[in-house]
Amino acid sequence: MKYEEAKFICHVRSAIYRKSKGFKYFKNHPISLDDRISKEDKAADDWFEYDPREEDDCSLFMFND
Numbered sequence: 014m015k016y017e018e019a020k021f022i023c024h025v026r027s028a029i030y031r032k033s034k035g036f037k038y039f040k041n042h043p044i045s046l047d048d049r050i051s052k053e054d055k056a057a058d059d060w061f062e063y064d065p066r067e068e069d070d071c072s073l074f075m076f077n078d
């Protein structure tokens with residue numbers, strides 16, 4: 014998907030990343046996504062959302078006995 018679409022659907026505690034690079038840009042950061050991502054990367058169309066809540070080791074799935 015395009016950068017603007019990925020940025021729009023990204024939740025506050027989630028991140029966006031380019032599949033070709035794999036580096037995650039978390040939305041919950043003091044510097045905005047627009048200021049952290051280069052113009053070249055913004056023009057790419059291989060952006061995805063990363064939601065840490067979907068990971069198996071997320072704290073939502075850990076239980077205390």
